[in-house]
Amino acid sequence: MTSPQQVQVLHAADQIWAVGLTRWPQTSGLRQAPAHTGMRRVDLMLKNRQRKLAAIRIGWVFVAVVVLGSLAGSSGPRLSGQEKRLSANWEWPSQPPADCPFQKSTDITGIAFTGRHTRDAEADTWYPSWAADGNLYSPWTDGKVNNIQSSSFGPQATTGYATIAGDDPLHLKITDVGVYPGNPAPYEGRYPCGSLVYDGVWYYGTYCLLDSDHDPGKGLNWDILGPFVGFRYSLDYGKTWHDTPHTPSDPLFAEPARPGGKVRMGSPHFVDFGMNLEYSPDAKAYLVGHGAVDPDPKPRPANLSWITGDQIYMARVKPGVQNMNDRSRYEFFAGYDASNHALWSRDFSKIKPLVDWNNNCGCVTMTYNAPLKKYMMCITDGGNTISKFNTYILESDRITGPWRLVVYMRDFGEQGYFVNIPSKFISADGRTAWLCYAANFTNGYLHTNYRDNPPGSRYGMTLQEIKLLH
Secondary structure, eight states: OOSOOEEEEEOSTTOEEEOOOOSOSSOOOOOOOOOOOSSOOSSOOOOOOOOEEEEEEEOSSEEEEEEESOOOSSOOOOOSSSOBOOSSOEEOOOOOOTTOOOEEOSSSOEEEEEEEEEEESEEEOOOOEEOTTSOEEEEEEEEEETTEEEOOBSTTOEEEEEEEEOSSTTSOEEEEEEEEEOOOTTSSEEEEEEEEEETTEEEEEEEEEEOTTSOTTSSSSSOEEEEEEEEEEESSTTSSOBOOSOBTTBOTTOOOSSTTOOOSSEEEEEOBOSGGGTTOTTSOEEEEEEEOOSSOSSOOTTOSSSSOEEEEEEEEEOOOTTTTTOGGGOEEEEEEOTTSOEEEESOGGGOOOSEEEEEEEOSEEEEEETTTTEEEEEEEEOTTSSSOOEEEEEEESSTTOOOEEEEEETTSBTTEEEEEOOGGGOOTTSSEEEEEEEEOTTHHHHOOOOOOBSTTOOSSEEEEEEEEEO
């Protein structure tokens, strides 16, 4: 997640695939294009081709890899172009750990990948917000978009922003790209998180990170989660910005108590209620974040990082310029009463987990599926920050649960992260949606050779069409 290198895969003749801006500086080398295996395939005819790899440029930001020719063997399909289509759906097998605390959903019994997918831009951290003007507005970083570069590492850290126009996920246009500076000190990285456009105002949050060996390109990756700083805002869809009054040393929620201490509302993201918060139950904006507590009953390496944690927490606020950076305007989920009704408190110290599954939580997003009247939560457990990642999807009739398991996807991506479901692309019947995520950032600098599973999973803004089964 710092000063990324680009790794592009160029198809023969006129096709270009960008496959993986790594997230780290001072690295080089070729990325072996992965085979596609690991999911159940339904009526899929595999075609095989040979790859001929040649490094065509090694520079400060990228290594390009040229893939030419057709291949003999048993690897998965390589269809030309940004959009690729399989002949039938793939249902991902749900394989939850034995200690999974969730009952299986009977309303959404799994997900299937249609094979329709695309990858745009050469950066990650895409969390689209659907504005009243019909456009999506999203943060991004650690890469290049429309020839504009952002890196969220070091004292000169920046975070990117962009407008995403279009109604077809396969034919989107990214415009109005820019970057904004934000010094992470006394931390080492400052990254985008919660992003919301409401009534023409864009609220853009950032959070901070530390690396235990002070080099996120070696060993574990940003293995210490720092504070959520606060929100900058724009009154003109990103043309100009007003900075947050908060700093990494004086964050909105006044946590952690010290660098390296535990946080609860870590890297929060807004619940996606549709265009301009259309389906918010009370006209408030809700945030979900991941965290952990002291003492930890069973800590693991990188126990609380950008992609790992033990619990999920929730807050809500009436969106407005005067409210978003004022902690006293927030309410925090504080558990349930004797009748199992949600409790809310303005006292942050009373915050309680929405989900509590030790060593199995991490980066979290939530979307309201209006046709199905379901809240859908995506949680990624990032292992040790550089391993393969597991992502699971939960559903509930209420924003505070109880939650039921739709699918537990082991090795999704195989290293998929920042997973979210943009409400704009949910079908009229609620049964077709698109997953937005990035994947496999360690391939380019640790040479991990993680496969793009499902096919098309790559560094960048990956969009995958899915079916919600029943």
